[in-house]
Amino acid sequence: MNITVFCSAYSLDEKYTAPAAEFARLLGAGGHTLVWGGSHAGLMGLLADGVKEAGGRLVGISVEFLAHKTYEGADELVMARDLAERKAQLLARADALVVLVGGLGTLDEITEVLELKKHAMHEKPVVVLDTEGFYGGLRTQLERMDAEGFLPRPLAELISFAAEPAEALALLEEKN
Incomplete structure (x- = not known):
């Protein structure tokens, strides 16, 4: 599978980096391709390193104004x-x-x-890896939107x- 991961480009506490590194290892070992923001910085770089070390493929998609932060070991890099x-x-x-912490x-x-998707x-x-309950507030808000009729589809489908x-x-x- 090509798995797009959204996450932080900042260096974070180990309580966030350890689960991200484990996810990266699992993704790479499973033969999947990481599609991500293409950065070497912070959690993005850690994720790319982990996927690559475990044998996965890397497709980075960056933007011109962040070209100086692109990951040099990507199999494919799109600007x-x-x-x-x-x-x-x-x-x-x-x-x-x-979605990882970000x-x-x-x-x-x-x-x-x-x-x-709605x-x-x-x-x-779409799966949120809710490390340390980081997305608890988002989850609560989405559940309220679902319960009060703001979503045209059940939240579990989204x-x-x-x-x-x-x-x-x-x-x-x-x-999938």
């Missing part, structure tokens, strides 16, 4: 004109999507992917949450 084109390519190249960019990516613009599995890396990968493989 998008802007963030909108980057997001479109990250989705287009994906068989499935995973900031505003990650939140922007996941909400766009969910909006497109409108049946894609049917790719997204899944996993507590552990192996569970996240299993959910992707089950739904």
